[in-house]
Amino acid sequence: MNIIDELEWRDAINQQTDAEGLRELTKSKAVSLYCGVDPTGDSMHIGHLIPFMVLRRFQLAGHRPVILIGGATGTIGDPSGRQSERSLQTLEQVQENVDALTAQMKKLFISDDDANQVRLVNNYDWTKNINVIEFLRDFGKNFSINTMLAKDVVSSRLDSGISFTEFSYQILQSIDYLHLYKHEDVQLQIGGSDQWGNITSGLDLIRKKEGNEAKAFGLTIPLMLKADGTKFGKTAGGAVWLDPKKTTPYEFYQFWANTDDRDVIKYLKYFTFLSKEEIEALAAKVESEPHKREAQKALAEEMTRFVHSEELLEQAKRITAALFSGDIRSLTADEIEEGFKEMPTFTASAESKNIVEWLVDLGIEPSKRQAREDITKGAISINGERVSELEVDITAEHAIGGKFIIVRKGKKNYSLVKLV
Known part of the structure; x- marks a missing residue:
């Protein structure tokens, strides 16, 4: 199955800049593509994982993924999805977050077994020496204020206000795509649906600098909502983090195990690497034997194993079984501390x-x-x-x-x- 066909089956495509062109490109060659994350904190949460799971699927299909850590854009702040200005972090804090996210990405996406290794890059490396004159002459001249104002990410902020700093974010991200196109042979950027405006700005810059024949593409992933209409990835206690110190492996496991029947197959398609046949079999079990919650167990196991490890998955399952059966004595003190973290x-x-x-x-x-x-x-x-x-x-x-x-x-x- 072509990677685009697989993504369509998994309902993982929201928008494409050139659907047929991208399909043909992915059939004809191994494509370099990238996805980025800004170091606004020292850990990603599960919402951040959505586009990176798509990146991983491209990797497994033989393509060449690049992960961008936004050491430069992270100092500015993406206005996407916000109605107020971000508080600027110190450069020292940004660097600490860059280091933490880099370690997380290496743990999740880099393995000696991978034929097509993920490449990690930091946009601070190519933006730190651009002075203000170069920024305005070489890049700013290629952007129309009218077009920038029409982007959803900016237009949604016009009533509440937006600084020039956050307004210029899409220029910096466009510079990223241009740099990776020229120096890493990247021809595709993927991101969440809120990144559409930034992605298309990057494509415009590439064509203005490299010519209209430049082959570059954009793809976004749908906004994920739960069946009840609320935002995915949030709990009463806040975000579900990938850092085990922020969200323990047991809590992480329980989040997925408690998935609503209406959402579980969607999450299996988005977040796991189970085959079409395996997911369809689990979908049948949801219909015929929902009380067994086999799909939820498979989802919780796949995600906990992927983000943490087989060992921590087994620990989470041990805690779950002990709490269900009442066999508390079978747990260690550390497992009790983890399993009862949110209890009185x-x-x-x-x-x-x-x-x-x-x-x-x-x-x-x-x-x-x-x-x-x-x-x-x-x-x-x-x-x-x-x-x-x-x-x-x-x-x-x-x-x-x-x-x-x-x-x-x-x-x-x-x-x-x-x-x-």
Whole structure:
């Protein structure tokens, strides 16, 4: 299957500048293409992954991908999708973010097994020596203010206001495409749907500088929304990050495992490298046996393995299984800390204390009467083991790894108790 046909089947194409021309080009040769990300933070989130998964598909189809880290554009700020000016970061902070994103990209997309290795570039390398006169004469002269104002990314900001700094962003990104076209043989830029204006500006600059016969193309990926109309990738706790320190592998796994039935096949097409046959088989399972959630499990496994590792996937699955079965003792202290990160947390001393008083003092139970009632009814479990005797004492020996005691009240109300 041609790469364009595959992307169409996966519903991963929003707009193309020349659909037939690009299809013919990808059939005739291995194409160099690029996608960029600005270092606005020290980690990408899953929304950033969407165009890079398309880039990876091109790579697996035999094409030559280039990943651009925007060390220069990151100091300016892309106005896309915003109604106010970005706060400028220091150059030191931008460089720290460049280093962090570069490490993430290498982990995700560079492997000794890849025949067509991803090339990593930083646009700071070719923009740092452009002075203001060169910028205005050599590049600015090629841009019409009328055309720039008509771009969605700019026109949407005219009422609220936009600085010349952010207004000039599309010129800098156009310089990127021109540089990569001339020096890296790049003929295709891909990006999210909000990047259409920037991509077409780059194509215009290439043709003005290199001639109308220059073969260069643009492709955007659709804006991803959930079935309920809300933005993909956001949770009650915020963004789902690729950095395991920001979003633990267990939380990452759970995000995908909890995908709505209406969205899961779309996500399998976008984010995994499962075949058409495998995805269609999972789609049939969603229709016939939705309660088994096999498609969600496959999605969670594929994504956690890809972003983190097989080892951390197995850890996430262990935590999930332990919480489902109540077998808390099978977890290590580190796994408990990860799995219970977002659950109510209490602090207790290591001194021995009767369970009734202990539960009330922590605030897990509102009164001794309620505590005694819940215990005698079998509604309280300590580390997965039901407690039914009122005379039980909680001691440091209950602490898993010497650190944590897990209390479950009822079927689903977990609390994490840290011993100090």
